[in-house]
Amino acid sequence: MNRPHRGTIHCIDARVIDQQAWPDRQFIIRLHAPACARSAKPGTFVHVRCNPDIPMRRPLSIMRVSASEGWIEVLYKVVGHGLIALSRAEPGELVNLLGPVGRGFRPDPARPQAVLIGGGVGIPPLVFLAATLAPLPAAVAFLGSESPFPFAATTAQLPLPGTPASASACMPQLEALGIASRLASKAGLPGSYPGYVTDLARSWLATRSAADLSAMTIYACGPTPMLRAVQQLATSFSLPTQLCMEEFMACAVGGCAGCVVPVMIDGQRQMKRVCVDGPVFDGATLYAK
Numbered sequence: 440m441n442r443p444h445r446g447t448i449h450c451i452d453a454r455v456i457d458q459q460a461w462p463d464r465q466f467i468i469r470l471h472a473p474a475c476a477r478s479a480k481p482g483t484f485v486h487v488r489c490n491p492d493i494p495m496r497r498p499l500s501i502m503r504v505s506a507s508e509g510w511i512e513v514l515y516k517v518v519g520h521g522l523i524a525l526s527r528a529e530p531g532e533l534v535n536l537l538g539p540v541g542r543g544f545r546p547d548p549a550r551p552q553a554v555l556i557g558g559g560v561g562i563p564p565l566v567f568l569a570a571t572l573a574p575l576p577a578a579v580a581f582l583g584s585e586s587p588f589p590f591a592a593t594t595a596q597l598p599l600p601g602t603p604a605s606a607s608a609c610m611p612q613l614e615a616l617g618i619a620s621r622l623a624s625k626a627g628l629p630g631s632y633p634g635y636v637t638d639l640a641r642s643w644l645a646t647r648s649a650a651d652l653s654a655m656t657i658y659a660c661g662p663t664p665m666l667r668a669v670q671q672l673a674t675s676f677s678l679p680t681q682l683c684m685e686e687f688m689a690c691a692v693g694g695c696a697g698c699v700v701p702v703m704i705d706g707q708r709q710m711k712r713v714c715v716d717g718p719v720f721d722g723a724t725l726y727a728k
């Protein structure tokens with residue numbers, strides 16, 4: 440029997456190396472987890488025990504790794520008591536995690552131009568994906584958030600023809616990889632397009648040639664309404680998508696069926712587990728027309 444996850448998900452007591460606080464209860468935590476750092480792929484996640492007294496783990500996408508230094512980083516926004524406890528973890532403390540979990544993004548060599556669309560706490564897996572795509576010059580990124588971005592946005596230097604002049608800021612870490620990015624927010628964040636990230640992406644896509652479009656794939660992660668809008672956008676330009684879902688989950692190792700979603704494959708409705716069959720799915724199977 441094929442068990443693709445057997446022996447690949449590690450249970451680790453990871454030492455906290457660093458934890459940074461960003462506005463609006465957002466945190467970036469760096470954890471010493473060498474085995475996880477070696478096998479993590481963009482789109483995979485860790486299932487974190489936030490505190491020994493809170494048995495239910497929290498799933499968090501892996502944002503950055505260093506296999507040589509043996510660490511992983513995750514970015515999270517506190518919703519409730521689990522992540523409040525994690526935000527209090529100090530350097531030197533141990534945090535138990537399972538990971539890496541899930542099937543990540545699978546870039547298609549036949550369509551090498553990557554369009555990354557991230558919303559809110561859906562941005563981290565795209566940052567990881569961007570790092571693995573570089574130095575592919577054809578990648579671009581559109582990032583949306585209604586909270587202040589958990590990075591210091593700077594004025595974009597790399598051109599992105601077709602995007603509105605109001606979208607003047609970028610994520611500098613992506614520019615450093617040679618990937619042009621633009622930001623969107625309805626919260627009036629400086630340098631951000633004042634609307635939905637999908638409308639920002641649409642303005643750029645509308646200026647692309649048919650040849651450009653035929654080489655593109657959209658990779659996206661964010662809240663469900665954003666993912667639906669991304670799929671509609673992609674359909675209107677006949678583009679394939681890979682969508683990373685952030686569904687409620689319990690065990691995260693495929694055993695409880697607490698995370699299943701319906702997908703359409705060959706005209707048949709099937710139930711798939713987000714934790715191990717995803718969290719990245721072909722968008723056309725998730726949100727069939």
Ligand SMILES: Cc1cc2nc3c(=O)[nH]c(=O)nc-3n(C[C@H](O)[C@H](O)[C@H](O)COP(=O)(O)OP(=O)(O)OC[C@H]3O[C@@H](n4cnc5c(N)ncnc54)[C@H](O)[C@@H]3O)c2cc1C
Nearest residue numbers: 497498499500514515516518519520521522560685686687
């Ligand atoms: C694959 C995956 C990757 C994720 N990556 C990130 C990330 O990189 N950064 C980030 O900030 N958030 C991410 N999330 C969402 C994150 O797991 C929840 O926001 C978090 O579990 C809330 O925990 P809490 O203790 O703050 O809130 P609480 O309200 O205390 O959580 C209560 C319970 O609800 C569950 N829950 C609440 N909201 C969600 C949600 N949106 N998705 C799944 N379970 C939820 C929790 O697991 C917990 O069991 C991801 C979710 C999934 C499934």
Ligand code: FES
Nearest residue numbers: 689691695696714
């Ligand atoms: S969370 Fe248990 S099967 Fe996915």
